[in-house]
Amino acid sequence: MTSNIDDSSMEAKIAVATVSGKAYYLLVNELRARRIDFLSLTPYEPVPLNVHVVITTEAEREHVKHAKVLVYQENTSPSAIVDEAIKLSEGKKDFETLVVGVDPGKTFGIAVMSDGNVLNTMTCSSIAETVNAISGILGKQRAAVHILKVGNWAPSYTAELLPLLDSVLPKDVTIEIVREAGTSRFIGQTAHKRGLKHAMAAIKIAERRGQLYTRKDMEETR
Secondary structure, eight states: OOOBOOTTGGGOSEEEEOOOHHHHHHHHHHHHHTTOOOEEEOTTSOOOTTOOEEEEETTTGGGOOOSSEEEEOTTSOHHHHHHHHHHHHTTOSSEEEEEEEEEOSSSEEEEEEETTEEEEEEEESSHHHHHHHHHHHHHHSOEEEEEEEEEOSSHHHHHHHHHHHHHHSOTTOEEEEEOOTTHHHHHGGGTTSTTHHHHHHHHHHHHSOOEEOOOHHHHHTO
């Protein structure tokens, strides 16, 4: 594996420093899926000053000369370590704002974003699975502000989903209903890929401003 330094990657705040093909493949796929700029290095190369955090393997850790190094453990999901790398690259212990976008329908798309970065995407096949997934995400990811944005393209699914989420989510979670008009043009070219169109739609929903959904406890206090 050779160094992958070019003009665009020189501004990256995250570096992947490994010669392990498996670790590199998994970490890079995770970073690319989230649209995160990164720099590819070998563990023996000097780390550019603009890099805030380096991800490497346990066997290669001793060769990486940097103040902030994260160690990727073999046979574990790269998702958690990329979450941590994003926070460290921004100089944060916690995210400022965590946004979960939901594309309701026969297949539910979910996207998790923070500060403009895609942290994760997934699909669910039922409302119950969707509620459990969102509840788990918002319970696990620490942030100063939590916002849930639900698309309105499939009104019957949205109407069923919102009260269930309202009943299980902490009361400090803000819920918004987002108009999905226009997202079909964005995802049309990826429609042949199973699940991808729902994840892409969920990202667009997370990025849009929605209408505030009045939560039940707020109605009762009026």
